[in-house]
Amino acid sequence: MKGNLTVLKIQEATIKLFAENGYEKATLTEIAKAVGIKKPSIYAHFENKQEIFLSIIEELSSVYVAKFKDEFEKYQTFTVEDQLYSVLESTRLFFQHEDLGIFLKRMLLFPPKELEGHLLKRYEEFENQLLIVIRGIFEKGILEGEIFHNEVDELVDAYIHLLDSCFIQLFDPDDELVKKRLKATWCFFWRSISTKRS
Numbered sequence: 001m002k003g004n005l006t007v008l009k010i011q012e013a014t015i016k017l018f019a020e021n022g023y024e025k026a027t028l029t030e031i032a033k034a035v036g037i038k039k040p041s042i043y044a045h046f047e048n049k050q051e052i053f054l055s056i057i058e059e060l061s062s063v064y065v066a067k068f069k070d071e072f073e074k075y076q077t078f079t080v081e082d083q084l085y086s087v088l089e090s091t092r093l094f095f096q097h098e099d100l101g102i103f104l105k106r107m108l109l110f111p112p113k114e115l116e117g118h119l120l121k122r123y124e125e126f127e128n129q130l131l132i133v134i135r136g137i138f139e140k141g142i143l144e145g146e147i148f149h150n151e152v153d154e155l156v157d158a159y160i161h162l163l164d165s166c167f168i169q170l171f172d173p174d175d176e177l178v179k180k181r182l183k184a185t186w187c188f189f190w191r192s193i194s195t196k197r198s
Contacts, residue, residue: 019102023112061126080141091166149193
């Protein structure tokens with residue numbers, strides 16, 4: 001999260017309250033109290049609770065996409081295998097933050113009814129940004145001879161499914177088991193498409 005310090009505090013307090021009580025039960029009064037400001041002060045930054053919620057989703061999407069792209073940039077000199085796996089692992093770690101993890105669980109299971117359409121649209125935009133980057137990496141892997149499978153759409157779809165599993169694993173409290181399963185799944189996936197299969 002970034003930006004105005006008060007906005008940041010409001011967003012952080014809201015994530016915690018949403019995580020604890022859900023969207024419907026988290027009130028502006030409680031949010032203001034958690035931040036240490038008066039309720040009317042919130043209106044200098046947000047019109048209502050819905051706008052706070054949407055600002056959090058927008059910020060999370062932006063931060064995650066930026067982190068995602070940074071991972072690929074940082075490891076440009078690495079093999080395609082290492083680039084792709086580093087993104088899976090960093091995604092797992094990104095969503096480990098306790099309040100953020102619970103917030104996302106609630107959002108995935110019980111999205112606010114009035115925001116479902118917006119959330120779906122935002123998710124599609126978010127995923128499209130990732131698809132562009134992922135497609136480029138797989139095309140590079142095929143071109144450089146690391147990957148023998150040349151159906152790029154299939155590779156991208158399978159990888160997106162692996163990324164989605166990082167979200168699903170939010171529901172498992174055993175981090176070591178999650179890490180082990182992710183590694184095993186990745187190894188199986190990579191062996192099935194790599195030119196260096198044993």
